Amino acid sequence: MTTSSFLPVFPAKAxxxxxxxLSIAGSDPSGGAGIQADLKSIAAHGGYGMAAITALTAQNTRxxxxxxxxxxxxxxxxxxxISEDITVDAVKIGMLGDAAVIDAVRSWLGKARPAVVVVDPVMVSTSGDRLLQESGEAALHALLPYADLITPNLAELAVLLGEPCARDWAAALEQGKRLAALTGTTVLVKGGHLDAGGSGGSSSYGEAGPGGGCxxxxxNTAGLLARDVVVVPGERVPTRNSHGTGCTLSSALATVQAAAILQAGNTLPAAGDWEAALRVVKPWLQEALRTSGELDVGTGSGPVHHFHHVQPHTRDHGAAAAARGPAAGEFAAALREAAGGDLDAIYGLDFIRGLADGTLAQKEFAYYLAQDALYLNGYSRVxxxxxxxAPTEAEQLFWARSAQNCLEVESELHRSWLDGRAAxxxxxxxxxxxxxxxxxxxxxxxxPVLVAAVLPCFWLYAEVGEALHARFVAAGAPEVHPYAEWLRTYADEEFAAATxxxxxxxxxxxRASSAGERDAMVLAFRQSCRYEVDFFDAPRLHA
Structure with a gap:
């Protein structure tokens, strides 16, 4: 796919x-958890981080x-x-140490009244170390109602309820409901510490993903969410490097939530939209876990890679290059190179090979069409x-026409193929x-981030379609091919031009964005590319 040699430069946005x-938490000298992890996480999501230290620890990855x-x-x-001089948009509260410290925080929250409060009740570390004295548990219970979101690990969830630790996903959700009812606030139940088999099933609250998921x-039982339980599925990343994951997640959620409220001009309710925040943060954290080995820190449970989405600059590509921005076509070329591995993965799928040579099972093709029709409905809204x-009239018209095309043309094609079976x-x-x-x-x-996220559905689909159609033509375009009509649709020049x-x-x-926003564009694009691979492979798993 080629790009235009001349592209307009848009005026910079405000x-x-x-x-x-503000992070209120303990310090980790190894840099992987506590205050250090919080500040990295806040910065990674575009926030200005501040820190009030509650405890000093001697710790490392072991x-x-x-x-x-x-x-x-x-x-x-x-x-x-801090609060006498600086407006605090969000507070993340982590390790507190003892009852006196907790009481001090609770007293300050009563005076400062920050818009967003996330409490990560650090009581038991991943390695099993006790980080809050038992005498402080009653004080912690008095603090929890001040939170907008509570993010315990499963061991902490059990301690807060005085119950045994949940052994499966359904039991964890029930404990989350009890804590939410007890505190009157929203609780994030995390499946990361469940065994791969235990976290992967589904429950009455919604899909939790296939086996091995996370x-x-x-x-929230008080009606502050769309449903009492909102499940966000995710993949389980095989890594030993999970040091500071809870700190990282909670501070990222606080930052994204505060940013959304500020972006909306403080018109959102104080509770905001935690589901939207979680859907932003969760893919980022999964990639931070996936790339954690690049850091090579420690011999135990190492830290996650908070800045995996930031491309390193060489001596020749420093601040001046970032300020100057990429040349015309340069960013698109970098995206295309980044998508190369995903395209290779798509071409290697049984679904694609079967679609090309006509051996694909009808039930898999039907599943693909039905899911694609559902996807296009959501895609059109985006x-x-x-x-x-969009900043220009031409772009407004382009994206509006594309949305209309999804609903009126492609969805109609799917309905004709499915003959009503998608209902x-x-x-x-x-x-x-x-x-x-x-x-x-x-x-x-x-x-820019939204455009980058929707791009793979144009770009990868067009490239895969072109390759499939070329194979089909090279084989003599046999009329006995069961998917001949479908493969011919890939030759649509209008879609190629739109791509x-x-x-x-x-x-x-x-080109009109900051370096940080371009990094966010790359992350959104790469995540969509991975979903394109999974989408083509889904019929094999679910048909």
Whole structure:
């Protein structure tokens, strides 16, 4: 796929407000958890991080060997110094140490009243170390109602309820409901610590993904969510490097939530939309886990890679190059190179080989068509959002026409192939996750990020279609091929032209963006590419 040699440069947009996020937590000298992880996570999501230290620890990737809790009065002095001078848009609360420290934080929250409060009740580390004295548990219970979101690991969830630790996903969700009812706030139940088999099943609350998955769920019995339990499925990343994952997740959620409220001009309710925030943060954290080995830190459970989405600069490509931005076509070329592995993966799928040579099972093709029709319905809504956000009339018209095409042309084609058999079909786990990812990009408020997220459905689909059609023609276009009519649709030059235009708009948006926003574009694009691979492979798993 080629891009235009000339692309317009759009006027720079007013910068989005930067959320000021305060972490109240313990310090980790190894840099993987606590305050250090929080500040990295806040920065990775575009926030300005601040820190009030509650405890000093001696720890590394193998465990905690000592904890020192400074006087609670000194913590109060830190908190007062910050709030007397700086507006705090969000607070993440982590390790608190003892009852006096917890009482100091609760007293300060009563005075400061920050808009977003996330409590990660650090009581038991992943390695099993006890990080809160038992005498502090009652004080912690008094603090929890001040939170907008509570993010315990499964061991902490059990301790807060005085119950045994949940052994499966259904039991964990029930415990989350009990804690939500007890505190009157939203609880994030995390499936990361369940055995691969235990976290992978489904429950009455929604799909938790296939075996080996890693679901998370937002739970609130007081009607603050779309449902009492909102399950967000995800993949389980095989790695030993999970040090600081809870700290990282909670501070990222606080930052994204605060950014959304600021972006909306403080018109969102104080509770905001935790589901949207989780759908933004979860893919980022999965990639931070997946790339954690690149850091090579420690001999135990190493830290996650908070800045995996930031491309390193050489001496010749420093701040000046970032300020200058990529040349015309350069960003698009980098995206195409990044998608090479995903395209190779698609071409290697049994589904694609069977579609090309006509041996694909009818039930797999029917599943693919039904899911594609459902996907296109959601995709059209996201394209309509891109039209509303576009900075020029030409782009507005392009994305609006693309949204209309999804509904009126491609969906009609699917209905004719399916002959009404798609009625009542529900989105599969990949379809739902892919659409949720696009909706999260739409909710980010960034037009460049949204354009990057929708691009693979144009670009990869066009390239795969061109390759399939070429194979079909090379084989003599046999009429006995069961998918002959479908393969001919891939030769549509109008779609190829639309794809070239979408690539050009994404390239232009990158040129008008900051380096940080371009990094976010790359992350959104890569996530969509992976979903494209999974979408083509889904019929084999679910048909």
């Amino acid at each position: 910068p989005a407000p930067i959320p000021r996020v 465990g905690v060997t000592a904890v020192h809790v400074p006087p609670a009065g000194f913590l109060t002095a830190q908190l007062d110094a 679901p998370d769920a937002l739970v 394209l309509a959002r891109a039209a509303a956000m 009542g079909v529900k989105p599969g786990p990949v379809t739902k996750s892919y659409v949720d990812h696009l909706l999260a990009a739409s909710a980010s408020g960034s037009y 070239r235009q979408a690539v050009a708009y994404a390239d232009a948006a990158a």
